[in-house]
Amino acid sequence: xxxxxxxxxxxxxxxxxxxxxxxxxxDMDLHKGEVVVILGRSGSGKSxxxxxxxxxxxxxxxxIEVSGVKLSGGHRTRRKRxxxxxxxxxxxxxxxxxxxxxxxxxxxxxxIGPLCRKGADKAxxxxxxxxxxxxxxxGDKADQHPIRLSGGQQQRVAIARALATEPDVMLFDEPTxxxxxxxxxxxxxxxxxxxxxxxxxxxxxxxxxxxAREVADRLVFFHEGVILEQGSPDQVFNxxxxxxxxxxxxxxx
Amino acid sequence: MSSPGRPSTGRRERLALASAxxxxxxxxxxxxxxxxxxxxxFFYLAKFDNQWMLDNLEFIxxxxxxxxxxxxxxxxxxxxxxxxxxxxxxxxxxxxxxISGFYVSFFxxxxxxxxLFLIYLALPQVGANxxxxxxxxxxGFQSALILDAAVAGILALGLNYGAYMTEIFRAGIQSINPGxxxxxxxxxxxxxxxxxxxILPQAFRVIIPPxxxxxxxMLKDTALVSFVGVSVGQAEIFRRSQxxxxxxxxxxxxxxxxxxxxxxxxxxxxxxxxxxxxxxSKGYVRGVTITTREKPAVEPPPQAGLA
Numbered sequence: 331x332x333x334x335x336x337x338x339x340x341x342x343x344x345x346x347x348x349x350x351x352x353x354x355x356x357d358m359d360l361h362k363g364e365v366v367v368i369l370g371r372s373g374s375g376k377s378x379x380x381x382x383x384x385x386x387x388x389x390x391x392x393x394i395e396v397s398g399v400k401l402s403g404g405h406r407t408r409r410k411r412x413x414x415x416x417x418x419x420x421x422x423x424x425x426x427x428x429x430x431x432x433x434x435x436x437x438x439x440x441x442i443g444p445l446c447r448k449g450a451d452k453a454x455x456x457x458x459x460x461x462x463x464x465x466x467x468x469g470d471k472a473d474q475h476p477i478r479l480s481g482g483q484q485q486r487v488a489i490a491r492a493l494a495t496e497p498d499v500m501l502f503d504e505p506t507x508x509x510x511x512x513x514x515x516x517x518x519x520x521x522x523x524x525x526x527x528x529x530x531x532x533x534x535x536x537x538x539x540x541x542a543r544e545v546a547d548r549l550v551f552f553h554e555g556v557i558l559e560q561g562s563p564d565q566v567f568n569x570x571x572x573x574x575x576x577x578x579x580x581x582x583x
Numbered sequence: 584m585s586s587p588g589r590p591s592t593g594r595r596e597r598l599a600l601a602s603a604x605x606x607x608x609x610x611x612x613x614x615x616x617x618x619x620x621x622x623x624x625f626f627y628l629a630k631f632d633n634q635w636m637l638d639n640l641e642f643i644x645x646x647x648x649x650x651x652x653x654x655x656x657x658x659x660x661x662x663x664x665x666x667x668x669x670x671x672x673x674x675x676x677x678x679x680x681x682i683s684g685f686y687v688s689f690f691x692x693x694x695x696x697x698x699l700f701l702i703y704l705a706l707p708q709v710g711a712n713x714x715x716x717x718x719x720x721x722x723g724f725q726s727a728l729i730l731d732a733a734v735a736g737i738l739a740l741g742l743n744y745g746a747y748m749t750e751i752f753r754a755g756i757q758s759i760n761p762g763x764x765x766x767x768x769x770x771x772x773x774x775x776x777x778x779x780x781x782i783l784p785q786a787f788r789v790i791i792p793p794x795x796x797x798x799x800x801m802l803k804d805t806a807l808v809s810f811v812g813v814s815v816g817q818a819e820i821f822r823r824s825q826x827x828x829x830x831x832x833x834x835x836x837x838x839x840x841x842x843x844x845x846x847x848x849x850x851x852x853x854x855x856x857x858x859x860x861x862x863x864s865k866g867y868v869r870g871v872t873i874t875t876r877e878k879p880a881v882e883p884p885p886q887a888g889l890a
Binding site for chain 2: 384386415418419421422423425427429430431432433442443446447477488491492495
């Protein structure tokens with residue numbers, strides 16, 4: 331992989347919450363079509379990294395570059411606020427708690443992102459949204475409100491909603507952690523299809539080791555705010571050198 | 584006067600009634616009938632003049648339009664102010680936060696009747712004195728501050744209730760899960776889109792019941808407008824009943840008519856409010872089906888594929 335096919339480039343990222351340093355210097359690239367699964371104990375900074383990539387949390391220090399939009403951390407200025415919005419247009423995000431909009435139907439949820447963009451074409455957006463719902467296997471649920479859908483169905487709608495804005499990269503923040511065990515499969519299947527069929531670049535924080543082993547191009551192991559180890563699934567799962575990483579894998583596998 | 588944060592008693596009553604058996608409801612109906620009967624006998628003994636009441640019903644009822652006009656004008660103004668005030672109260676902008684804080688503090692901290700008198704009586708004085716001091720002010724300035732009683736009433740009620748409702752709206756907005764806002768932000772929405780399409784529509788559901796209570800309270804506080812001099816042609820219910828009751832020395836009959844009209848208006852609005860609440864529960868209650876297209880949720884076989 332060459333250096334300039336990076337979709338996301340994180341350099342020297344530090345993040346403080348008050349006095350607590352959650353991220354202590356992260357450098358990381360995500361390349362075209364690459365799936366990176368981020369592992370680590372809770373509190374190791376995995377989710378914070380994702381949230382810094384689209385500025386849900388502002389980096390304290392360091393730079394984030396997505397699809398050529400490069401922003402540094404620190405204070406928000408008026409100009410930077412505009413640039414942050416610009417950067418977010420390239421990023422789709424899926425949350426642990428789905429965060430679907432309850433007053434809208436599944437279809438409206440998927441349409442709302444594109445409709446909030448300038449010069450949106452309602453008919454085309456609707457057609458595209460129905461297509462996306464079909465792709466996540468929920469074409470027949472378009473007119474349902476989220477409360478009438480199961481957790482797995484809600485999360486699949488959330489994936490369609492994020493895809494509707496045509497992002498260059500998808501961020502998944504523990505997408506199956508809030509689901510009953512029997513519902514995780516349908517969500518992981520959609521994510522796998524997204525990776526293998528569309529080659530969507532993805533950063534996935536998850537504890538689903540099966541998914542990590544099978545779909546990830548690269549595993550990144552977070553420990554106390556730094557990347558302790560990274561490599562192919564085989565490298566990390568079978569040949570890790572770090573005792574900390576070994577202990578974690580022994581605990582979850 | 585107004586009592587913010589008062590629970591929606593009507594709703595709780597309806598719930599209790601709905602879950603009760605038919606015999607319980609029948610007994611409640613009998614109790615109400617007996618109470619009415621008791622008051623009927625009481626009024627009969629007190630020589631309540633039915634004929635006078637019927638003869639003058641129409642005269643008092645002509646005040647209804649002003650009562651309703653002031654109440655609706657007041658609530659519309661209050662909702663506007665509460666919406667702006669609440670955005671100020673949750674703003675990180677010190678100017679917006681400061682102005683809305685001052686507004687809420689002053690209008691909750693002083694009596695409604697004092698505010699009404701300030702607007703109706705003190706504003707003309709301000710206008711006269713300023714015109715005196717600054718002769719260059721346009722001619723219309725002084726007369727613009729002399730307000731019609733109904734307009735003064737709408738302003739006072741709107742400002743006062745708007746202050747209480749600012750806190751209701753603020754709490755409603757803050758009750759929405761932060762994840763909603765994050766999802767909207769992640770989709771690239773602007774502040775206006777996020778508020779207008781995601782947060783406020785959800786907050787309305789929380790805001791509507793207490794706002795309905797505020798409207799009911801305001802409906803009755805319109806009676807305060809009768810304290811600022813109004814010609815009979817523009818008088819609301821209470822003013823009319825007082826004028827008539829005094830003139831004919833029939834205060835009991837006149838006031839009972841006024842009380843009955845306020846009560847009827849409140850009952851009417853309560854029905855309207857409960858329908859609105861039911862409509863707004865769409866998307867929150869599995870049982871409530873608004874459109875007929877919805878089918879019971881059945882799990883489809885998991886499928887995937889993004890071809």
